[in-house]
Amino acid sequence: MREVAQLAGVAMSSVSRVLSGHPDVSVGMQSRVLAAVAELGYQPDLLAQSLRRQETMTIGFAVGDISNQLFAEIVASAETTLRTAGYSMLLTNSEASAELDAAHIRLLAQRRVDGIILSVGDEQNPDTLAALERLDVPVVILDRDVPMPGAVNVFSDHRRGMRQAVAHLLDLGHRDIAMINGQTLRPARERRAALEACYEERGLPPTYRFVDGTFSVEFGARAAGDLLSQEHPPTAIIAGGNQLMLGSLKVLRARGLRLGRDISFVGCDDIPVSELYDPPIAVVRRDTAAMGHSAAELMLALLAGEPVEDVTLPSEFVARASCGPVAKT
Amino acid sequence: MREVAQLAGVAMSSVSRVLSGHPDVSVGMQSRVLAAVAELGYQPDLLAQSLRRQETMTIGFAVGDISNQLFAEIVASAETTLRTAGYSMLLTNSEASAELDAAHIRLLAQRRVDGIILSVGDEQNPDTLAALERLDVPVVILDRDVPMPGAVNVFSDHRRGMRQAVAHLLDLGHRDIAMINGQTLRPARERRAALEACYEERGLPPTYRFVDGTFSVEFGARAAGDLLSQEHPPTAIIAGGNQLMLGSLKVLRARGLRLGRDISFVGCDDIPVSELYDPPIAVVRRDTAAMGHSAAELMLALLAGEPVEDVTLPSEFVARASCGPVAKT
Numbered sequence: 001m002r003e004v005a006q007l008a009g010v011a012m013s014s015v016s017r018v019l020s021g022h023p024d025v026s027v028g029m030q031s032r033v034l035a036a037v038a039e040l041g042y043q044p045d046l047l048a049q050s051l052r053r054q055e056t057m058t059i060g061f062a063v064g065d066i067s068n069q070l071f072a073e074i075v076a077s078a079e080t081t082l083r084t085a086g087y088s089m090l091l092t093n094s095e096a097s098a099e100l101d102a103a104h105i106r107l108l109a110q111r112r113v114d115g116i117i118l119s120v121g122d123e124q125n126p127d128t129l130a131a132l133e134r135l136d137v138p139v140v141i142l143d144r145d146v147p148m149p150g151a152v153n154v155f156s157d158h159r160r161g162m163r164q165a166v167a168h169l170l171d172l173g174h175r176d177i178a179m180i181n182g183q184t185l186r187p188a189r190e191r192r193a194a195l196e197a198c199y200e201e202r203g204l205p206p207t208y209r210f211v212d213g214t215f216s217v218e219f220g221a222r223a224a225g226d227l228l229s230q231e232h233p234p235t236a237i238i239a240g241g242n243q244l245m246l247g248s249l250k251v252l253r254a255r256g257l258r259l260g261r262d263i264s265f266v267g268c269d270d271i272p273v274s275e276l277y278d279p280p281i282a283v284v285r286r287d288t289a290a291m292g293h294s295a296a297e298l299m300l301a302l303l304a305g306e307p308v309e310d311v312t313l314p315s316e317f318v319a320r321a322s323c324g325p326v327a328k329t
Numbered sequence: 330m331r332e333v334a335q336l337a338g339v340a341m342s343s344v345s346r347v348l349s350g351h352p353d354v355s356v357g358m359q360s361r362v363l364a365a366v367a368e369l370g371y372q373p374d375l376l377a378q379s380l381r382r383q384e385t386m387t388i389g390f391a392v393g394d395i396s397n398q399l400f401a402e403i404v405a406s407a408e409t410t411l412r413t414a415g416y417s418m419l420l421t422n423s424e425a426s427a428e429l430d431a432a433h434i435r436l437l438a439q440r441r442v443d444g445i446i447l448s449v450g451d452e453q454n455p456d457t458l459a460a461l462e463r464l465d466v467p468v469v470i471l472d473r474d475v476p477m478p479g480a481v482n483v484f485s486d487h488r489r490g491m492r493q494a495v496a497h498l499l500d501l502g503h504r505d506i507a508m509i510n511g512q513t514l515r516p517a518r519e520r521r522a523a524l525e526a527c528y529e530e531r532g533l534p535p536t537y538r539f540v541d542g543t544f545s546v547e548f549g550a551r552a553a554g555d556l557l558s559q560e561h562p563p564t565a566i567i568a569g570g571n572q573l574m575l576g577s578l579k580v581l582r583a584r585g586l587r588l589g590r591d592i593s594f595v596g597c598d599d600i601p602v603s604e605l606y607d608p609p610i611a612v613v614r615r616d617t618a619a620m621g622h623s624a625a626e627l628m629l630a631l632l633a634g635e636p637v638e639d640v641t642l643p644s645e646f647v648a649r650a651s652c653g654p655v656a657k658t
Contacts, residue, residue: 038435
């Protein structure tokens with residue numbers, strides 16, 4: 001460490017600050033120290049440091065399904081922000097199984113992470129809540145209504161974009177709108193409430209319908225198939241999630257339905273397929289990079305003992321040709 | 330720990346084996362111990378255990394771009410396999426920047442991970458090679474030709490699927506085939522070699538062309554745009570990667586070209602858009618879950634001191650309507 005300080009021409013305390021990821025370090029100082037570290041091949045033993053300081057400089061991220069594009073983008077963005085601040089990320093993937101949430105929270109606690117960012121698959125699971133209660137590190141929760149005092153939240157304002165989407169469909173004459181949703185989680189409740197509010201505000205009778213299941217490609221396909229097989233299929237379908245959108249599109253396509261002409265369709269999350277589908281798919285979009293970055297920033301503020309508040313990030317409707325006037329029957 | 334052993338009705342040594350992720354534990358034993366652990370809320374201090382054992386039960390995964398669907402699926406699969414064996418995963422994301430590879434390898438070493446799985450963005454970068462040389466833990470490399478003695482590799486057999494793809498295009502009468510590739514990495518070299526070999530074996534003059542850049546959506550769009558603007562555009566385009574495919578499709582679509590009629594197109598990796606595009610996109614597919622699982626299995630074998638060999642997983646061509654006979658001009 002002394003050699004590093006000499007080579008970089010800085011004090012040993014400065015080397016220590018850079019290597020511990022202290023926030024109060026100038027960019028010039030950081031690059032000089034890291035260059036000297038690289039040249040000397042100096043490898044501080046972070047594990048021994050951790051024990052001395054009672055910090056591991058590690059944040060746990062318990063994610064629902066990393067192979068879901070939405071989560072992958074959130075994790076990528078959070079990892080960048082955390083790493084820049086000197087933290088590493090321990091990732092657990094619950095494979096979209098709520099049963100694994102509690103096990104992963106306990107695992108991360110055993111790993112003595114300094115904080116946990118999480119997105120659970122069931123907001124009321126007693127096992128999950130018990131595991132959360134036992135934590136003594138800061139927790140940032142992603143877009144869930146988990147009754148955990150002290151946790152800080154990054155919410156998406158799903159209502160905003162969904163209200164724009166439903167208003168667009170109502171303006172096009174649709175009254176028989178079906179919404180496919182996953183399990184009862186905050187995003188599903190918010191999207192549902194937005195749809196109901198739009199009808200109510202216009203004094204329209206509640207001629208919408210909901211199909212609730214799980215946030216999966218398989219359920220999206222099954223739900224869309226069921227809706228289309230009914231005696232009076234809806235004139236518009238809203239898929240409340242990108243996996244539900246993918247499943248629904250498979251079925252709509254297999255039935256040879258032209259979106260925007262035979263039936264209207266709105267998806268959630270602006271994944272590559274929405275722009276490249278023919279016709280392009282109207283979606284309620286959110287900024288996944290901002291979600292990951294905000295979650296990481298909140299965690300860093302909590303670790304620094306700064307006062308923090310919940311963050312709510314906007315969503316917005318992107319109108320595309322998958323929505324059109326009600327088809328003549 | 331004594332309480333856990335009593336409640337589970339097993340010896341304390343068995344509890345220790347289960348909690349340390351020892352491979353020689355029956356499923357029944359594991360579930361009894363974990364149930365007792367959950368009921369008692371017992372949290373072994375893994376950090377103190379690590380120092381005693383000189384193991385951290387942590388594997389580092391240095392990935393190129395976690396927001397790329399391909400890597401996200403590989404990571405998800407590896408995490409499941411590692412976690413089942415008692416290991417946690419430290420994830421670093423180099424944001425597709427080769428400059429960050431060496432920094433991440435050093436970071437993971439400082440974190441005293443028990444092993445590293447990695448996919449680098451530049452196989453010859455001296456800084457990366459120096460960082461790898463200094464490692465004293467097992468290394469599993471994903472689909473790269475990195476000159477590192479002792480590392481074990483999980484390769485994709487890109488040639489197999491690409492030869493099938495090129496043969497299909499040649500059978501359809503295409504002779505002017507353009508291949509868009511990312512930077513010089515093993516997958517790009519293998520795909521290129523497959524194309525060249527197909528022409529040579531049929532005794533055809535080398536009337537193909539290559540466009541090399543980076544594995545990004547932006548480069549895919551630029552390369553496709555350049556190809557289409559040439560005086561004699563190719564009659565078929567192969568995009569060597571899923572990001573390159575997405576970029577190319579944006580341009581092909583914007584130009585109003587009907588795939589399989591106006592121009593033929595082959596992508597790589599069977600991401601959702603390939604099946605849902607109109608017409609569906611022919612791709613060279615690989616099993617991402619098998620790649621992640623194999624990498625994790627190799628790492629576990631290395632940690633157990635078992636003899637291991639490189640693994641090569643197949644790729645296969647999936648013919649779809651994006652390929653058709655050469656368009657009449």
